[in-house]
Amino acid sequence: MSTDRSRLSNLAWSLGPLLGLVVVSLIFGAIEYQVATDEGREPQFFTPQSVQVVLNHASLIGVAALGMTLIIIAGGIDLSAGTAIALTATVIAWIYREGFEGMADWRDTSPVLATLVLSTLAIIGGVLTGCLCGFVNGGLISLLRLVPFIVTLGTMTAFQGIGRTISGETPVRAYGKVPDAVASLQKPYPDPEWMLVSPSVWIMLILAAIVALALRYTVFGRHVFAIGSNESTARLCGINVVRTRILVYTLAGVFVGVAGLYQFTVLGGEGDPVSGLGLELKVIAAVVIGGGSLNGGRGSILGTLSGACIITVIQHGCVLIGVPDHYQDILIGLIIIAAVTIDQLRIRLQAN
């Protein structure tokens, strides 16, 4: 009986971040309703459009946070995620720009095929760039035996520098060279209406499901939790810690790559290497609000996605109410602290 109860309470706690999302939404919904009726306009918060916008907006942070969740569960951190996203966006833009010129003749003869090949190249290039960034992080951490915080603090700056080397003075622009299918990834209101939410949200959800299942049902997933929970134990049990860690960072790079693609389309087909600074903190915040522990060993995909949504609901809600930008930052900051406090309380409660 006590088994059932402890499982039930675990389930309840794992739904905590989702509950937080509901609470935050209700609060903003209520305030917005009040403000809107005072101003004599229709309330907009609880509308399908609003949901579409929030989810679409959350997808960039959300998709990058999937990888960050892996890293944080494995006891690491990645401060370079933001600039790596910007770097991949820059690489994608560069491939589109250069490829478009290079394929000029081919495009005349068979435009569809040429566009398809170019987009494939760009997307694969972007994802590979993300993976490479992750691989470098994981490799440096493992081989030099340095703290992830320091290594990624270094690569954070380095990735931005590499991006600026590629772009030169101005951002890499590929306006008009990107096919609609790619350019509309981040359109909040999808073209065939039955899709309900933007393609980027669907991609995020599919990837999220894969990662969640992998964490639970694969040997790799067990190993990620093991090294985050206690690295010495993992070593003792014959888990190849170095390989697993490099794999975790490299895999997280896939999500950085996808986030880079989103960033590229958000900017309307532009790759700006300096657009990523600060993004990493939102990504980490999403994981932490979602119950991820910076000590490693804990975190969940459902929580992380809820965390990403909480952040965007606050931003969106503030815009609708007309609260200036800087208050949003304060609010998000408070939410992060509240989330961690609740988590600590939970640990203390369960310890007793």
Next chain:
Amino acid sequence: MPPLLGMSGIGKRFGATQALDEVSFELHAGRVMALIGENGAGKSTLMKVLSGACPADNGSMNVAGTPYRPLGPSSARDAGIAMIYQELNLAPDLSVEDNIMLGQEDQRWGLLSRGQQRPRVRQVLDRLGHPELRPDTPVGQLSVGAQQLVEIARALIGQARVIVFDEPTSSLAGQDVLRLFDVIRRLRGDGIGVVYISHFLEEVRELCDDYTVLRDGQVAGTGVLEGTTEAEIVSMMVGRKVEELFPTVPHTAGDPVLHLEGLTGRATPRDIDLVLHRGEILGIAGLVGAGRTEMLRCLFGLDPVVSGTVRVGGIIRRPLPETMIHSGLALVSEDRKDEGLAQDRSLSDNITYSHLSPYTRFGLLNLGRRRHAVAECMQELAIKANSPEQSVAELSGGNQQKVALARVLHQDADVLLLDEPTRGIDVGTKAEVYRLVGEQAAAGKAVLFVSSYTPELLAVCDRVAVLARGQLQEIRAASEWTEETLINCAIGSDGAAA
């Protein structure tokens, strides 16, 4: 004269469990009282009540005749009660002096007056019989034994009249233990009352004057040690007659399975030659720092092998935990908390981490099948837990140790490397571990059994090897050793230890 410390009718309930029930005892000045009991008997709860970390539900306490109602750790200190916990509370980067004076600095308007402080620190270290400890050494550079002295000195500076030691020798060995005993005897001579919590009955007999045995939150017995036999105390602890402390399972040695030839690690071990046979339990004795743990870690690939070879079947070129596990070795770490177990993971995870392949197909886990296997494992070893998914941190020490052993058994290894497998667990569980090890040997497994507890080495092992300063001194059949010869050999003929 009223007792220095009196507890009467102390009760404490956590949810459904009555952790303490009508516990009463008296401690007199200049006496050392042993507080004995199995894990979960209520010792730590009692100490929490005493230190003010958690309030008692009922009962009362007196210190030297005046009522004592602690509100928190500071009221314990004000009343002259000091606790020395297993995990020391020291700031490793601060010096000996700063650690001793931490929170009770000599100061004037917020400025440290080192001139006043230094003589007091020296005086206390003298009083403990250790003037050689330099006040300005960073504590992190000291041995665990010396760090303990720093804590004791801190208690004395705080005018402690009662000092509680919680399993102080669990992380010490050999000489450090003797040094600690010497210090405790000095404290007793100074009229301080000492509560000494320990699992080691031999230590208790050597050091203590009185005893109080706790069982299931109640006092199972209390009195003067002189004239009380060990068997009597043990039966008070476990609540039944213990026919054998060391159950054995008949087994016979077979073919050799593990060869070490000139195995040498970074500092220790040095040039170890050893052959281990199937169906054999080989004990490894030695002082802390003799290189016993390092030898196991080396041959298991956790620490680098500098020279020499490890042979299991064939020669292992470069030992790594992965390859050694693959070759049929398994290791139980001496450090259950920080290495042996991933504390916040489930029993299932901890038991199967080293051997997930039975439940894996194409990298995917069959969690149902694994759960089933783990449940069987739990039953076999009588591990007390709510479910296979419960986190290991919530289990008692003895049950945690069983989980660590369960992993090794689950792995079905041929060679078991057990590093202090009975450290910090109660008498009953120890007996279960001995039986388990015997059963493994009877099933043809080979066991390397490292221990600092000489009686168990002599009782459980077939042969016992002694290490000193990283080198193998001597291997003999267990029957040919006595506790004295073993300890003499571990200290080394010249009497100087590493």
